[in-house]
Amino acid sequence: MEAKDKLILGKREFSSRLLTGTGKFASNEVIAPMLEASGSEIITVALRRIDQGAGDDNILGHIPNQTTLLPNTSGARTAEEAVRIARIARQAGCGDFIKIEVITDMRYLMPDNQETLKATQILADEGFIVLPYIMPDLTLAYRLQDAGAAAVMPLGSPIGSNQGIRTRPIIELIIDGVEIPVIVDAGIGKPSQAAEAMEMGADAVLVNTAIATSEDPITAGAAFSMAVKAGRMAYKTEMGQESVEAQASSPLTGFLRG
Amino acid sequence: MSFLTIIEAFRDFDFEGHFNAVTDQDVRAALAKDRLTQKDFLALLSEQAAPHLETMASKARKLTLQHFGRTMGLYAPIYISDYCSNHCTYCGFNSTNRFNRRKLTLAEVETEARLLADTGIRHIILLTGEAPAKTPLTYLEASVTVMRKYFSSVSLEIFPMDEAEYGVLNKAGADSLTVYQETYDREVYKQVHLSGKKRDYDWRLLAPERGARAGFRSINIGALFGLGKICQEAFFSGIHARFLEHHYPNVEIGLSIPRMRKAEGAIDPRNILDDPGFVQFITAFRLFLPKVGISISTREAPEFRDKLVHLGITRLSAGCKTDVGGYAKETDTDTAQFQISDERSVDQVVAMIRQNGYQPVFKDWDRI
Numbered sequence: 019m020e021a022k023d024k025l026i027l028g029k030r031e032f033s034s035r036l037l038t039g040t041g042k043f044a045s046n047e048v049i050a051p052m053l054e055a056s057g058s059e060i061i062t063v064a065l066r067r068i069d070q071g072a073g074d075d076n077i078l079g080h081i082p083n084q085t086t087l088l089p090n091t092s093g094a095r096t097a098e099e100a101v102r103i104a105r106i107a108r109q110a111g112c113g114d115f116i117k118i119e120v121i122t123d124m125r126y127l128m129p130d131n132q133e134t135l136k137a138t139q140i141l142a143d144e145g146f147i148v149l150p151y152i153m154p155d156l157t158l159a160y161r162l163q164d165a166g167a168a169a170v171m172p173l174g175s176p177i178g179s180n181q182g183i184r185t186r187p188i189i190e191l192i193i194d195g196v197e198i199p200v201i202v203d204a205g206i207g208k209p210s211q212a213a214e215a216m217e218m219g220a221d222a223v224l225v226n227t228a229i230a231t232s233e234d235p236i237t238a239g240a241a242f243s244m245a246v247k248a249g250r251m252a253y254k255t256e257m258g259q260e261s262v263e264a265q266a267s268s269p270l271t272g273f274l275r276g
Numbered sequence: 277m278s279f280l281t282i283i284e285a286f287r288d289f290d291f292e293g294h295f296n297a298v299t300d301q302d303v304r305a306a307l308a309k310d311r312l313t314q315k316d317f318l319a320l321l322s323e324q325a326a327p328h329l330e331t332m333a334s335k336a337r338k339l340t341l342q343h344f345g346r347t348m349g350l351y352a353p354i355y356i357s358d359y360c361s362n363h364c365t366y367c368g369f370n371s372t373n374r375f376n377r378r379k380l381t382l383a384e385v386e387t388e389a390r391l392l393a394d395t396g397i398r399h400i401i402l403l404t405g406e407a408p409a410k411t412p413l414t415y416l417e418a419s420v421t422v423m424r425k426y427f428s429s430v431s432l433e434i435f436p437m438d439e440a441e442y443g444v445l446n447k448a449g450a451d452s453l454t455v456y457q458e459t460y461d462r463e464v465y466k467q468v469h470l471s472g473k474k475r476d477y478d479w480r481l482l483a484p485e486r487g488a489r490a491g492f493r494s495i496n497i498g499a500l501f502g503l504g505k506i507c508q509e510a511f512f513s514g515i516h517a518r519f520l521e522h523h524y525p526n527v528e529i530g531l532s533i534p535r536m537r538k539a540e541g542a543i544d545p546r547n548i549l550d551d552p553g554f555v556q557f558i559t560a561f562r563l564f565l566p567k568v569g570i571s572i573s574t575r576e577a578p579e580f581r582d583k584l585v586h587l588g589i590t591r592l593s594a595g596c597k598t599d600v601g602g603y604a605k606e607t608d609t610d611t612a613q614f615q616i617s618d619e620r621s622v623d624q625v626v627a628m629i630r631q632n633g634y635q636p637v638f639k640d641w642d643r644i
Contacts, residue, residue, distance in 0.1 A: 042345020044633050069398060069428070069639040093641060095493075095526055103644050122526045125567050178343050231341045 023254065025199060025222050027060075028114070028147035028168045030086070034059045035216065036246045037088065037201065038239065039226025041067075046080040048235050053085055056239030061085055062117050062224065064092035065107045088149065090117035097136035104141050116141060117171070118150040127177045131158050135165065142166030151203055154188035156195055163196050170196060171224065173204040174215065178227040180207020183214055193219045209245030216249025278482055279519045283460065283512070291508050298322040307331055312564045317514055320560035321507045329556055336559035336588035339566045347635045349591035350625070351399040351571070353433070354388050355600045356380045356419055360405025362472030364458070366503065368539030368614060369405045371472060375540070378600040379410055385422045391603040393426040395595050395622040398639040400427045401454060406435035406473055413441055417448045424449035428642040431496070435473065436483035442490035451643055452494035453487040455480065456534065460512035461504035468503055468543075484516075488524040493641075495520060495527050496571065501554075502536030502545030510557045514564050521565070530569035530591075531561055537575050537614040551580060555587055562588035574598075574618040578628075581618055585632045594625035 024031040038058040040049060053061065063077055070076060081087060089107035094100040097120060104116040118141070120133040134150045135158060142148045147168045152158060154172035162170050172189050175181035182205060183189065193200050199221035206212050207228045215223050225242050232238035268275075298318065303325045306316035319325060320332065357379040360369045380388065392400065402423060404411045416434065423430045431452035432445060442453070459465050462477055469475045484495045497516055499509035513531060520529045533554065536545040549557070561570060571591035572584055581592060596616055597603050620628070629636040 042347055043635055044346035045630070045635050064640075066428075066642045066644060067637075067640050072396070072638065075396075075638070093493075093644070099644070106644055124528045125521055125525060180342065227342065227345065231345050 023250070027149070027199060030147070032059045032086070033057075034243070034246075035222040035250055036212070036243055037062065037203075037222055037224040038229060039063075039224065040077055040081070041226055042230035043235060046075070046077055049077075049080045050082055052229060052235045052239040053082060055236045056229070056243045058239070058243070059084075059086055060088050060115075062088040062090045062226070063112075065089050065103050065110075065112070066093045068110075070110075086115060087112050088115045088117050089113075090119050090151075091137070092119050092121075094118075094120050094137075095122050095130075095133075096120065097133040097140070100133070100137040101140050104137075104146060105144075108146070114145065115147045115149065118148060129153050129173070131155055135161055138162050138167050139165040142168075149201065154185045154192060156188065156191045159192045159196050159200075163198050167198060169199040169201050169221070171201045171203040174202050174211070175205030177204040179205050180228060181205050182207060182211035183218070186218065189215075189220070190218055209241045212242050213245040213249035213252070216246055217252045219253050222246075277523075278485055279516055280478060280481060282515060282519055283481065286512075291505070291511075294318060295322045295507060298324045300324055300327075303328055306563075307335065314515060317560065317564040318511060320563060321510050321514075321557065325556060325560070326552065329552065329559070332556065332559040332563065333587055336562035337586055339562055340588045340590065343567055344569075344590045345635075346633060347637045347640075348585060348589075348629045349399065349569070349571075349637050349640060350397060350594050350622070350629075351401060351429075351431075351591060352392055352395075352397045352593055352596050352622075353401045353403050353598065354385075354392060354423070355403045355598060355602065356385055356388075357404040357407070357411045358600045359407035359410040360472075361409075362406050362474040363470040364472075364474060365468045365470060365543045366458075366500065366536055366539075366545075368542050370541065373541035379415075380419075380601055382418055382422055384601060384604070385419050386425075388601060388603045389423050389426040392595075396626075396638055397595070397622060398427055399429040399431070399641070401431040401433050402450070403433045404435070408435065413437075413444060417444055420445055420448040420450045424643070428639050431494070436480050437486070439486045439490045442487050442492070446491045449643060451492060451641070452496065453484070453492040454496040454530075454532075455483040455487070456498050456500060456532070457481055457512075457516070458500045459504040460499060460509055460516075464504045484520055485523070488520065488527045493527060494530060494569075495524075496530035496532060496569075498532040498534060500534050500536060501549040502547060504547065506547050506549045506553065506557075510560070514561055517561075517565055517568050521568070528569065529565075529567075530571060531565070532571050532573065533557055533561075534573060534575055537617065539614045555584075558584065558588050574616045575614060576617055578618045578620055582628055582632065585629065585634060592625060592629070594620065595622035 034057045037060045040063045089112040091100040091103040120130045151171045175184040201222040202215040202220045203224040229238045302319040306319045430450045433454040569590045574596045626636045
């Protein structure tokens with residue numbers, strides 16, 4: 019299972035199913051060792067936060083070359099802004115990956131699904147590997163797939179809330195419905211919740227706040243890595259499937275068998 | 277509906293009676309909740325909450341880490357003019373104060389911007405007095421354009437404008453707006469604003485809403501502590517922030533709780549907010565408004581600011597000059613808007629933030 023079980027985004031293959039982020043760390047120095055400990059091969063960074071003139075403090079200088087950069091459009095309030103940010107990211111040498119975040123609610127940071135779909139349509143046509151961050155919605159997930167999204171990223175619960183997979187019933191429908199990878203993003207506060215997402219059949223998870231704000235982000239990264247692997251193995255082996263049928267006996271219908 | 281409706285609804289509210297009636301149980305109930313009501317907020321601002329300060333601080337720290345991470349934003353002000361036609365009794369720039377007033381030329385604005393940008397600062401606040409004849413819209417627009425060459429975020433702390441004027445400055449590159457009501461108490465407001473356009477309480481109160489409609493992505497409000505009754509000022513600041521959050525969900529709302537400092541030719545504070553009260557208010561704000569940014573200026577002393585890093589604040593100013601052309605001057609003058617208490621350089625504040633286990637963030641936004 020291990021050797022062939024790859025996460026495929028666009029045409030790229032990844033061994034790790036844990037995506038991480040660059041925000042909220044006590045120091046950028048922690049990012050490289052955290053990536054190593056967590057095995058994460060993809061890290062997201064807000065283009066608006068990149069300061070090319072900051073020298074040693076430039077966040078990009080802290081991300082190892084082998085790590086795939088996933089620039090995000092944080093701060094965009096419309097599809098148009100997200101598209102502009104994506105194009106600038108590509109011109110700045112950040113690659114073809116783009117995580118679309120269009121947010122018009124600053125309190126709960128809820129994604130604007132309509133604008134996100136518009137931006138996805140435009141950017142997928144331009145050859146970007148588009149990962150849209152969405153409020154879980156099956157119809158929208160189908161439309162994003164049709165528009166050429168490389169994956170969908172439904173939120174488990176509000177960003178930074180650590181509440182876990184509160185949107186589980188809808189995410190299950192999306193996992194069941196779409197062909198493209200489903201990456202659960204936002205709200206995962208504990209390794210057990212990451213494992214839960216993976217057991218459900220999510221293709222990957224993105225964890226930032228829980229790792230970045232922990233007392234020891236490097237160990238936290240390692241813990242999430244193990245949880246993601248464990249959840250994936252459990253899913254692949256189809257273990258622990260809950261059954262709605264009573265199996266030991268049939269108190270209501272047993273008489274039929276005499 | 278505007279915030280004026282809310283203010284009017286509290287016109288006859290018996291704050292003193294209400295605060296006296298708060299019980300220890302009310303405070304405990306507020307502390308047990310995730311989403312606080314106005315009544316909970318009042319309980320946390322009351323004297324009865326004082327014995328629970330450590331619990332409030334611990335909750336505030338946890339919420340701040342969760343929503344803002346182990347980071348601290350940095351910013352600094354640039355004063356471009358101290359001409360002012362208002363007579364505000366608490367301000368060093370007031371119109372009756374005689375000193376050599378200055379307005380920077382655009383070349384001087386550029387020099388200030390370059391010197392400040394050299395320290396690493398990327399987010400700034402542009403400040404003026406209220407003298408539209410001396411600093412008309414065209415001048416402000418040109419100044420913003422110059423600032424945008426050096427900074428990723430330009431915030432305005434100028435006199436209240438109408439929506440169209442705010443729109444012009446937003447388009448020129450100013451992304452944020454700061455308007456302090458100074459005091460939410462109409463009577464006190466009248467007493468401390470003796471003349472000038474600033475006497476118009478309503479015009480100022482509704483400026484944040486005009487700014488939100490004009491397109492600013494971030495709006496900062498607050499009261500100047502030292503004028504009105506402190507608990508009421510804190511309460512109105514908090515519910516003003518919540519009102520803006522609810523009515524303009526696409527705007528980031530920020531709060532400041534500036535305490536009056538001595539300034540040349542200005543009155544002394546009337547209602548003193550002491551350090552324990554200050555911490556109680558900051559933590560109460562955080563519990564009532566988990567997502568609101570809270571900034572602390574160099575009005576506060578270095579050793580106090582260092583402690584506040586852990587108590588719910590999200591932004592610190594650093595390496596500040598509060599006089600016009602201050603960054604280009606060799607020596608400080610006595611004509612600043614207020615006396616700075618924390619005179620440390622940007623590098624020193626950065627080192628302090630790191631020592632406290634936080635990442636200093638110079639840039640977290642850009643107009644892209």
